[in-house]
Amino acid sequence: KGSTFNALHCSVCTVAVGRVYRTTARHLDAARDMFTFSEDAVTTYQLGSGSIAAPPTPMTPLEERIAALEDANTKIQNMILLLSERLPAATTAAAAGAT
Numbered sequence: 001k002g003s004t005f006n007a008l009h010c011s012v013c014t015v016a017v018g019r020v021y022r023t024t025a026r027h028l029d030a031a032r033d034m035f036t037f038s039e040d041a042v043t044t045y046q047l048g049s050g051s052i053a054a055p056p057t058p059m060t061p062l063e064e065r066i067a068a069l070e071d072a073n074t075k076i077q078n079m080i081l082l083l084s085e086r087l088p089a090a091t092t093a094a095a096a097g098a099t
Helices: 026-031 062-098
Strands: 004-009 016-023 035-037
Touching: none
Parallel strands: none
Antiparallel strands: 004 016, 016 035
């Protein structure tokens, strides 16, 4: 049984530079739907645009995240101070009620 393929063409000079096999004989199954290049037809190649994309910006800028964490930290500190002020009174009241 033979194989069927689509030809790959250079986008600049339109020369056929390889194939994409669509159906293959059993011994060529690994090549199915893969790009194969003809060594004789390719002199140089570039994959993609060659440009480097910047990483995506985070949803929340770092400064805003830091400010939110500092605000949450301040609230936690205030709660700890409030509870530490109330704890002696609560333990005294509990001790008086126990006697």
